Amino acid sequence: MDGKIVNLRSKLEIYKAGSGGGNLADCPVRDVIQGISNKWSSLLMEALAEKPYRFGELRRLVPDISQRMLTQTLHDLQRDGYVHREVFPTKPPSVEYSLTDLGRSMFGPLHQLIQWAELNHGAVREARKVFDAAEG
Amino acid sequence: MDGKIVNLRSKLEIYKAGSGGGNLADCPVRDVIQGISNKWSSLLMEALAEKPYRFGELRRLVPDISQRMLTQTLHDLQRDGYVHREVFPTKPPSVEYSLTDLGRSMFGPLHQLIQWAELNHGAVREARKVFDAAEG
DNA sequence: AGTGCTGGTCTCTTTTTGAGACTAACATAT
DNA sequence: ATATGTTAGTCTCAAAAAGAGACCAGCACT
Numbered sequence: 001m002d003g004k005i006v007n008l009r010s011k012l013e014i015y016k017a018g019s020g021g022g023n024l025a026d027c028p029v030r031d032v033i034q035g036i037s038n039k040w041s042s043l044l045m046e047a048l049a050e051k052p053y054r055f056g057e058l059r060r061l062v063p064d065i066s067q068r069m070l071t072q073t074l075h076d077l078q079r080d081g082y083v084h085r086e087v088f089p090t091k092p093p094s095v096e097y098s099l100t101d102l103g104r105s106m107f108g109p110l111h112q113l114i115q116w117a118e119l120n121h122g123a124v125r126e127a128r129k130v131f132d133a134a135e136g
Numbered sequence: 137m138d139g140k141i142v143n144l145r146s147k148l149e150i151y152k153a154g155s156g157g158g159n160l161a162d163c164p165v166r167d168v169i170q171g172i173s174n175k176w177s178s179l180l181m182e183a184l185a186e187k188p189y190r191f192g193e194l195r196r197l198v199p200d201i202s203q204r205m206l207t208q209t210l211h212d213l214q215r216d217g218y219v220h221r222e223v224f225p226t227k228p229p230s231v232e233y234s235l236t237d238l239g240r241s242m243f244g245p246l247h248q249l250i251q252w253a254e255l256n257h258g259a260v261r262e263a264r265k266v267f268d269a270a271e272g
Numbered sequence: 273a274g275t276g277c278t279g280g281t282c283t284c285t286t287t288t289t290g291a292g293a294c295t296a297a298c299a300t301a302t
Numbered sequence: 303a304t305a306t307g308t309t310a311g312t313c314t315c316a317a318a319a320a321g322a323g324a325c326c327a328g329c330a331c332t
Contacts, residue, residue, distance in 0.1 A: 102260070109252045
């Protein structure tokens with residue numbers, strides 16, 4: 001019965017959940033989603049899901065990210081608890097980035113979305129072509 | 137057997153899929169993911185998954201989006217084939233936005249991610265608190 | 273004649289991102 | 303001994319994107 005209520009609940013309620021007044025603006029779900037909805041997060045998560053990487057390896061793996069944005073995105077992913085950063089006292093020092101348990105947990109659904117993109121990028125590209133042709 | 141090969145394939149390969157030289161830079165999957173990895177797309181998809189909305193309704197539903205970004209995000213979602221835009225010849229004219237089949241298809245995995253965020257935003261917020269306390 | 277509603281566009285300012293030089297400490301090559 | 307490369311960044315400045323808010327046309331209602 002409670003389950004029924006949950007099912008009937010408007011999907012938007014999930015976005016509002018936890019913000020008493022039904023206010024979308026300061027919503028914890030948005031807060032979390034926006035942390036991973038940026039240009040580089042999903043790509044770096046995808047890389048680190050494969051195996052841990054060092055800073056320079058990631059830079060070579062993703063050649064069109066700037067060093068500045070790589071630093072910053074990794075920092076943000078670490079702050080949100082998805083990524084673990086470990087410094088090894090080699091000379092010169094090396095830093096390894098790996099997914100935490102929380103990161104692996106989040107990567108599950110993220111990977112579903114990436115797989116959808118793999119299967120459907122043809123449809124999306126076709127839609128764009130049609131749209132661009134129609135408006136000029 | 138083919139399934140085994142797919143399973144063994146590096147996860148990053150999905151991101152590279154289709155770009156012959158293994159080049160991540162112009163990859164169709166990135167192209168699609170970046171179309172929905174921006175500040176407002178997932179929120180508007182969530183709203184339109186509930187039911188079709190008119191422009192002004194969306195604006196009131198998401199009070200902190202600027203009119204300019206609402207126009208632009210809806211335009212981009214329409215271009216990628218997720219959203220249908222229909223103009224009704226009322227006075228003044230009204231415009232209704234709704235999900236297409238492709239949009240509903242994409243919303244499946246997206247919604248999984250949003251649900252993850254709902255379940256885990258506590259952990260993320262806690263991680264941020266710990267991180268911020270540790271570095272000052 | 274004035275006001276309001278519609279779904280936008282235009283301009284200006286602030287924020288975010290990108291490109292690239294610069295750092296320090298050590299290893300290796302010349 | 304001196305030059306060069308490696309590491310993981312930071313710093314500065316330019317370019318792009320986003321936000322704030324004025325403005326628009328067409329019509330209804332008062």
